[in-house]
Amino acid sequence: MLSSWGGRRQLTPAIKNQIDYQAKVKEGSIEFLIDFVFTHKELLGALAADGGYQLASGITKLFREAIDLRKQVASAIEKGLPINININANINLGVGNVIANSDTGNIIINDPKILWAAQVTKYPADRLISGVDGKSIEYVELGSSNEEMRITEEERSVLGQNREELSATIRVQGRLDMVAFSSHRGTIISDNEKFPVTWDENIRNKMQKLADVEGVLFTVRPIIDQKRLHSEAIAYHVLDCSVPQSDLDV
Numbered sequence: 001m002l003s004s005w006g007g008r009r010q011l012t013p014a015i016k017n018q019i020d021y022q023a024k025v026k027e028g029s030i031e032f033l034i035d036f037v038f039t040h041k042e043l044l045g046a047l048a049a050d051g052g053y054q055l056a057s058g059i060t061k062l063f064r065e066a067i068d069l070r071k072q073v074a075s076a077i078e079k080g081l082p083i084n085i086n087i088n089a090n091i092n093l094g095v096g097n098v099i100a101n102s103d104t105g106n107i108i109i110n111d112p113k114i115l116w117a118a119q120v121t122k123y124p125a126d127r128l129i130s131g132v133d134g135k136s137i138e139y140v141e142l143g144s145s146n147e148e149m150r151i152t153e154e155e156r157s158v159l160g161q162n163r164e165e166l167s168a169t170i171r172v173q174g175r176l177d178m179v180a181f182s183s184h185r186g187t188i189i190s191d192n193e194k195f196p197v198t199w200d201e202n203i204r205n206k207m208q209k210l211a212d213v214e215g216v217l218f219t220v221r222p223i224i225d226q227k228r229l230h231s232e233a234i235a236y237h238v239l240d241c242s243v244p245q246s247d248l249d250v
Contacts, residue, residue, distance in 0.1 A: 057147040064149040065097050065109075066117035067125065070158040070227070072100035072107050077162045077226055081105030085229070087112050119229050129155045162226045165237055172218045172236065176211050186211075188218060188236060199238040206241050217242050 174190030222233035
């Protein structure tokens with residue numbers, strides 16, 4: 001039974017004494033933990049009320065390191081430096097778990113889970129950080145019994161995109177959908193995945209003829225977002241298109 005005090009629901013000492021369980025996070029299982037936390041946010045209060053300090057410490061520490069990594073990447077991108085992330089478990093923990101060289105763009109982390117956490121927490125973290133504007137919300141503090149972090153306007157450097165169109169070309173087979181020809185924008189649906197696409201005026205007529213046609217072969221350049229910390233394409237720039245074994249005049 002939950003009691004109410006000051007308009008807030010809380011566990012009474014009697015109920016807390018009746019709860020007898022142990023939570024142990026095995027080595028390498030922090031991936032599951034972070035996914036669980038961001039999927040079931042409503043349970044965070046119960047974990048804290050029941051003394052889940054070790055759990056909270058692990059989450060706070062990894063989340064802080066993930067944000068730190070993203071800040072270092074954003075700083076290197078702003079300077080026009082190439083990003084090179086290395087994992088070295090032997091780095092000096094006394095100077096931090098994310099070490100960046102501001103002159104070269106080289107970044108060293110001591111655990112691959114830091115890179116993983118920076119990727120999987122991007123969207124919920126961006127929603128949180130975008131709300132900290134220094135005025136209506138000055139800062140947000142997250143912490144446990146022995147770990148803490150503060151999110152301020154400074155962390156807003158990780159927001160936004162740094163798109164780069166790669167020079168390499170690839171071929172994608174699919175269907176052109178959701179087209180706005182006046183602005184040269186649309187979507188390619190390939191293997192049940194959707195990719196935003198753009199194209200230049202010189203192939204506009206071809207694209208118009210192939211809209212909503214199955215099995216179109218698109219020659220594209222991938223577009224990546226460096227701040228997402230992976231090289232997977234987020235969009236394509238279409239260079240050419242055709243329908244194999246077709247008599248369409250394209």
